[in-house]
Amino acid sequence: MARNRIRLSEVAREAGVSPATVSRAISQPELLSAETLARVRRAADHLGYRPDAAARALASGRSMTIGAVMPTLDNAIFSKALQAMQAQLSGDGYQLLVASHDYSKAAEAECIRTLLARGVDGLILVGAERIAEAAQLLSQSGIPVVMTWCAPEGSPSVLVDxxxxxxxxxxxxxxxxxxxxxxxxxxxxxxxxxxxxxxxxxxxxxxxxxxxxxxxxxxxxxxxxxxxxxxxxxxxxxxxxxxxxxxxxxxxxxxxxxxxxxxxxxxxxxxxxxxxxxxxxxxxxxxxxxxxxPTARIGAEAARMMVAILREEPGPTALTLPVDLIVRRSTGPAPGRA
Amino acid sequence: MARNRIRLSEVAREAGVSPATVSRAISQPELLSAETLARVRRAADHLGYRPDAAARALASGRSMTIGAVMPTLDNAIFSKALQAMQAQLSGDGYQLLVASHDYSKAAEAECIRTLLARGVDGLILVGAERIAEAAQLLSQSGIPVVMTWCAPEGSPSVLVDxxxxxxxxxxxxxxxxxxxxxxxxxxxxxxxxxxxxxxxxxxxxxxxxxxxxxxxxxxxxxxxxxxxxxxxxxxxxxxxxxxxxxxxxxxxxxxxxxxxxxxxxxxxxxxxxxxxxxxxxxxxxxxxxxxxxPTARIGAEAARMMVAILREEPGPTALTLPVDLIVRRSTGPAPGRA
DNA sequence: TCTTCTTCTGAAAGCGCTTTCATACAGAGT
DNA sequence: ACTCTGTATGAAAGCGCTTTCAGAAGAAGA
Structure with missing residues (x-):
């Protein structure tokens, strides 16, 4: 982390307001008068201010980071879902922290542990099945979890049948x-x-x-x-x-x-x-x-659902996406029945 | 971030030592006497202590996070490289923060901006070419950058010709x-x-x-x-x-x-x-x-190089991996020359 | 004119950890 | 016995931000 960065307090001084006001300009601009807001924004732009994510995370308890644990990235269905997640999340100001475990349940638990330690605000997982240790980590953490592809009844999920x-x-x-x-x-x-x-x-x-x-x-x-x-x-x-x-x-x-x-x-x-x-x-x-x-949609919907849950917006918390048969040229009548 | 987590100070109390000692047990265990270390570890295990990554990042100025900016994840060459990076980094205690920009140079600059704001300790990029704004962000940031596939002379890189x-x-x-x-x-x-x-x-x-x-x-x-x-x-x-x-x-x-x-x-x-x-x-x-x-190797080597740079280990800072022709069945003599 | 709201801003106390600096003590050297 | 090391630990000051609480200022009602 660069230590020579502009700090919030410097923006405050430049704008002639208190640090609290600058903080509000970033996260709750509706609380400020139009004039103050403009002044703060001008000062921030002028100095090239970028808030420090770690400090924000520590002070607010929210990291604006979502963890995704995938079996592998080396398969189009998952990398595509991830791509869609990432696109959806970044639109809402969240960032994806990715981990993959190569179809090992023990490695999956380790991924979950690591991401939780990173303070992710939510976790998107593939499949419903995991070892007891992982399940316990998840329930202890108290953060929202969205499962994809498969999920037990009642938990937030984006599924296909x-x-x-x-x-x-x-x-x-x-x-x-x-x-x-x-x-x-x-x-x-x-x-x-x-x-x-x-x-x-x-x-x-x-x-x-x-x-x-x-x-x-x-x-x-x-x-x-x-x-x-x-x-x-x-x-x-x-x-x-x-x-x-x-x-x-x-x-x-x-x-x-x-x-x-x-x-x-x-x-x-x-x-x-x-x-x-x-x-x-x-x-x-x-x-x-x-x-x-609909692989990409699974990713996008999971991301959307996660953000909705974090914002405590009402809405469906389990979604099943349709699958349908696409008949092409690799199938034909059984031999002798043509 | 869960707010009900065990804190370092509680471990300290349980172990009958100061918070500083617990901190050292985590990051510089060699400074402690064997006995104290064991006592702290026991207390930490017993309470199920997990350090808070945001707090560590803020206090230490290191986030133990590497950013990777890829054109897309929806192409095996990149998802494979990413998979290899991730495997390599997690072995060294680092986590990957992934962003993709779908081959847009403006979006790439935005990715870089976002990852820098997240306080990544290093950045792995694809290709050498980016808009001036991105280049400026990178040089201002002062963090190490490893480029892959292509790179200008002299910058840390893992290339193919x-x-x-x-x-x-x-x-x-x-x-x-x-x-x-x-x-x-x-x-x-x-x-x-x-x-x-x-x-x-x-x-x-x-x-x-x-x-x-x-x-x-x-x-x-x-x-x-x-x-x-x-x-x-x-x-x-x-x-x-x-x-x-x-x-x-x-x-x-x-x-x-x-x-x-x-x-x-x-x-x-x-x-x-x-x-x-x-x-x-x-x-x-x-x-x-x-x-x-050697797509996967590019990812792995870039990750390895990044860690080496962060640890200030000596070593080559530019690597060119070999490419070689694999003759299979899709090529044959020109018509009329068979 | 004096309350009573409302709206906006500031002071200050942390968030959970790291790290510098200081101290205490044990052993070595004289 | 007395200093000099070196090692092991603790006290305390932040890291840069958010957020609670309180206060100021102006508008509105009596």
């Missing part, structure tokens, strides 16, 4: 006549989003009286490479599936790449559907049928 | 016999990285005695869609190029998608090369020939 997303993708494949449908998800153990999507897939199959043989379901890293590996595994089965649902688009695209590398035509030999609707999904070839998840 | 990257990609195409080579870059006006790459392309062409007709060079958004549009533009020429260099992989991949959508075979009808080496570039079909840029 992951189960419904899985359901939509799978129903679409069933409607196309597919009966052997495979599913590749990310690790479900520490990831309630993937778990919900997987549940949706199963429910759609049950609805249609179909079963999901264990061999047709596998878990992989939530990356393109993971998708390739999962697809390879399914295609190597004695009875490979005619369609695959990927728990996220990255996995689905990995499937397509692997299938094409093996000389299969998509969708003639294999249909592939994803969930997320990344930018690139419309551009891969063939374009990917997927379930659109 | 963008010109060399453009050169490598283009030389490779020339070696394959291509003579009409098109180039699609991001806007070069406010982006010194893209400008450097473009320069490299031109230099390679000049070396080979080739020219770059204006029609074969175009600027587009640094997105997949931008690549598609640029490619469409080049392919619609009376004499389209036989090879295209994309200023970033995203553009190159967009080129491939567009060319394939028009029924062209890659690389038989058109060769495409990118620069960056995104994860996905190895997995698109055909896999993309590109110049590897």
């Amino acid at each position: 992951n189960e419904h997303a899985g359901l939509l993708a799978t129903r679409h494949l069933i409607a196309l006549g597919h009966r052997r449908i495979g599913v590749i998800t990310g690790a479900t153990r520490f990831n309630d989003r993937q778990r919900g999507r997987y549940r949706g897939v199963r429910r759609a199959l049950e609805e249609a009286g179909l079963t999901l043989p264990p061999a047709l379901a596998c878990e992989q890293a939530t990356t393109l490479a993971g998708g390739r590996m999962g697809c390879a595994q399914l295609l190597d089965l004695a009875e490979p599936p005619t369609a695959i649902v990927g728990g996220i688009d990255l996995i689905a695209i990995g499937c397509m790449v692997e299938a094409q590398a093996r000389g299969l035509a998509i969708p003639a030999d294999l249909s592939v559907a994803g969930i997320d609707d990344l930018d690139m999904s419309a551009h891969v070839s063939p374009s990917l049928t997927t379930v659109h998840v | 963008n010109e060399h990257a453009g050169l490598l990609a283009t030389r490779h195409l020339i070696a394959l016999g291509h003579r009409r080579i098109g180039v699609i870059t991001g806007a070069t006006r406010f982006n010194d990285r893209q400008r450097g790459r473009y320069r490299g392309v031109r230099r390679a062409l000049e070396e080979a005695g080739l020219t770059l007709p204006p029609a074969l060079a175009c600027e587009q958004a640094t997105t997949l869609a931008g690549g598609r549009m640029g490619c469409a533009q080049l392919l619609d020429l009376a004499e389209p190029p036989t090879a295209i260099v994309g200023g970033i992989d995203l553009i190159a991949i967009g080129c491939m998608v567009e060319a394939q959508a028009r029924g062209l075979a890659i690389p038989a009808d058109l060769s495409v090369a990118g620069i960056d080496d995104l994860d996905m570039s190895a997995h698109v079909s055909p896999s993309l020939t590109t110049v590897h840029v």
